[in-house]
Each structure stands twice: as C-alpha cells, then as structure tokens.
Amino acid sequence: MTTRQHSETRSSTDEQDSENDEQRTSTELGPSKLVGENLAIGYPTTDEPVVECNNVVLPEGEVTALVGPNGSGKSTLLKSMASHLTPERGQFLLDGKSVQEFESKELAKELGLLSQEHDSPGSLTVETLVTHGRYPHRGFFDTLSEKDYDAIDRAIDLAGVEHLRETETANLSGGQKQLVWIAMVLAQDTDLLLLDEPTTFLDLHHQLQVMNVIQTLNREEDVTVGVVLHDIGQAARFADNLIALNDGELYDWGPPNEVVTEELLADVFRVDATVTNDSVGPQITPHCAIEE
Incomplete structure (x- = not known):
C-alpha cells in the first residue's frame, strides 16, 4: 500500500505522483474520521495563507501526529480541524459533515480539543x-x-x-x-481528540505519562487522536501516522517507518542524523545542525 505524500514544491512529475498517492491513501486507509480537502488556512492578520495543502486525513481509530519545525503550520492546521479557524479555501469533514456546519455544543459532543492556551x-x-x-x-x-x-x-x-x-x-x-x-x-x-503540543514544557516523566494516556485512549477506548508534537522521535514511537509540515506545506505523510527518513530530518528539521528502524519504530541519532 502506498502511503507516501510528497511535497507540492517538488517537480511536476513528483507532484503528479503525490496527487496519485493522495487519492490512494484516502481510499486504502479505510474509514477516515476527519478529512481536510483543498485547504488554504490563514489568519486575519496574515496576507497569505499559513497552511496550504490538498488533502489531510486522520484515519479512524488511529493516532496521527502533526510534526514539523516552529512556524510550519502544525497548530494552525489543528485549530482549523477543530473549527476554531475557518479555512480561506476548502473544508474539514468530520464523519462526512463540514465542521463549520456543526453548532458549538454539537461539535463538542463529537470532538474534544486541548489547546495550548x-x-x-x-x-x-x-x-x-x-x-x-x-x-x-x-x-x-x-x-x-x-x-x-x-x-x-x-x-x-x-x-x-x-x-x-x-x-x-x-x-x-x-x-x-x-x-x-x-x-x-x-x-x-468524544470519539475524536485533538491535542496541541500536550507535552511541551513537561519533564520526561510527565511527557511519557501524557503519551501513555493518549495510547490507552486509542487502544482501549478506540478514540481517534490528532496530536501536535515537537519531538519527532516521540511522535514516531507513539503515533500510527505522521503528517510532516514544512513552511506551511505538506512535506510527507504516512506510517513513521516510511516518513521518518534522513532526508526529512535534513530538509524539514535542518538536522544531520542517522535513522535506523527496529521493532519499536524509527530510531533517530542526531549528529549536528545543518547551517541555514
């Protein structure tokens, strides 16, 4: 099964491949809890969209982590998923219905959001x-x-x-x-939980506690989770899927062992690192920061 989605900024051939991958992913992953289509998302204070991408999927019953450097658009995308930010173009569909069509209490029965603030x-x-x-x-x-x-x-x-x-x-x-x-x-x-950087500023003990709670909810309560994480290694360990963003665009998405590559770490996180895969998932050994 092809689950890779490549950056919209690559060559025209790669863009066509990405569109095909995107279509296959949406259908082959099975039921999707939340789907974003033809998205351009910004704020009243921004002249240009902060995030632009053709397709974002949160597969039902799975944990999907949004990863990327600061300013890549992770939190903006999550806010729009929760209907806290209306897209300039496109929409998010929750179980086939636009999140903008829900009344606030109705949506809160379907979707739980933990914001940073x-x-x-x-x-x-x-x-x-x-x-x-x-x-x-x-x-x-x-x-x-x-x-x-x-x-x-x-x-x-x-x-x-x-x-x-x-x-x-x-x-x-x-x-x-x-x-x-x-x-x-x-x-x-709710059957869907969105969390914006729930482990930021926490010590390692409490980070793992939070991630274990998320994993328990998913595995034992069948809750679909979308979570913004800064730690790519943590995301790779706990998530079923990663959505990697760079400069407001979708760089790649799919299972961690396919998305987490040395190329992604260099291109997106500007880190020279070695990636190995084992039974737990991708293991990242960083070497140095890549100069801008």
Missing part, C-alpha cells in the same frame, strides 16, 4: 475542573446526572489523577495540570 481559577479542585468537560451534554441549569458522574470518574481514572481529585489546581505541578486538563477534555466523551 488554557487557564482556570486556582481555587478549583481537580474534580470541579473535570466536571466542566460535561458542558456539551447539559443545559445551563441542569444538575449532574448519573451519566455525567460516570463520565467524570472515567476521565479522572483514564488520566491517572484519581489521587488528585480533591486537590486545588493551584497546588499542582505543570505535568499534573496537563493531565487534569486532558481529563477535562476526556469528560466530553
């Missing part, structure tokens, strides 16, 4: 904060139902923060707070 009063306990994740399923004055309590307990358990349930968020470490915010998103009880 989140804050809450430090006096809130962990349980109270996680309870806010049930907002799509409740009216403004509704009390919590048994189903709500079950979802809250499940989210706290999955995120591994049961021992922190009564702790005020002001007293949590950065890693603990991130796990609690993930628990709040999990309380939405």
Whole structure:
C-alpha cells in the first residue's frame, strides 16, 4: 500500500505522483474520521495563507501526529480541524459533515480539543475542573446526572489523577495540570481528540505519562487522536501516522517507518542524523545542525 505524500514544491512529475498517492491513501486507509480537502488556512492578520495543502486525513481509530519545525503550520492546521479557524479555501469533514456546519455544543459532543492556551481559577479542585468537560451534554441549569458522574470518574481514572481529585489546581505541578486538563477534555466523551503540543514544557516523566494516556485512549477506548508534537522521535514511537509540515506545506505523510527518513530530518528539521528502524519504530541519532 502506498502511503507516501510528497511535497507540492517538488517537480511536476513528483507532484503528479503525490496527487496519485493522495487519492490512494484516502481510499486504502479505510474509514477516515476527519478529512481536510483543498485547504488554504490563514489568519486575519496574515496576507497569505499559513497552511496550504490538498488533502489531510486522520484515519479512524488511529493516532496521527502533526510534526514539523516552529512556524510550519502544525497548530494552525489543528485549530482549523477543530473549527476554531475557518479555512480561506476548502473544508474539514468530520464523519462526512463540514465542521463549520456543526453548532458549538454539537461539535463538542463529537470532538474534544486541548489547546495550548488554557487557564482556570486556582481555587478549583481537580474534580470541579473535570466536571466542566460535561458542558456539551447539559443545559445551563441542569444538575449532574448519573451519566455525567460516570463520565467524570472515567476521565479522572483514564488520566491517572484519581489521587488528585480533591486537590486545588493551584497546588499542582505543570505535568499534573496537563493531565487534569486532558481529563477535562476526556469528560466530553468524544470519539475524536485533538491535542496541541500536550507535552511541551513537561519533564520526561510527565511527557511519557501524557503519551501513555493518549495510547490507552486509542487502544482501549478506540478514540481517534490528532496530536501536535515537537519531538519527532516521540511522535514516531507513539503515533500510527505522521503528517510532516514544512513552511506551511505538506512535506510527507504516512506510517513513521516510511516518513521518518534522513532526508526529512535534513530538509524539514535542518538536522544531520542517522535513522535506523527496529521493532519499536524509527530510531533517530542526531549528529549536528545543518547551517541555514
């Protein structure tokens, strides 16, 4: 099965091959939870689109990591997937329906988003904060139902923060707070989860905790995940698919053992490295930074 997608900036022959690969990938991967078509995405303050690509796919029931250097368009693409940013051209389809057609509560029942920017009063306990994740399923004055309590307990358990349930968020470490915010998103009880750099600024212990939670959700709860990651090695280990972006364009995408190459590390990350593959996945040994 061909799963490679090559950069739109390569030769005309390569561009034709890329279009063919793109069509084959969309059909051969089976059901897709989220699909982006003919995309140009920007901000009101930008004259040109920040991201442009023909096709982006999050296969159903799999973990897909968005990778690339700073400013490559990863977070912009994720925001548009979650309908927080309307494309200038094209659309994202969630189970065949444009995300722009969903009302906000309706979309929140289908899609959970953990953005980079989140804050809450430090006096809130962990349980109270996680309870806010049930907002799509409740009216403004509704009390919590048994189903709500079950979802809250499940989210706290999955995120591994049961021992922190009564702790005020002001007293949590950065890693603990991130796990609690993930628990709040999990309380939405959606089949699709989007996370924007959930491991940034965390120590290695908490990074692995976060990634293990993501892996558990996917394998045991069949949640489809799209996650922006800075660490290409971490992405290669935990994700089923990688979407590699460079300067707002799709450089490549597919399984990690096909996408993570010495060429990609040089072209996209400007790093001279050796890549070997084993049973765990691609292993990257960096040597030096490539001068601009």
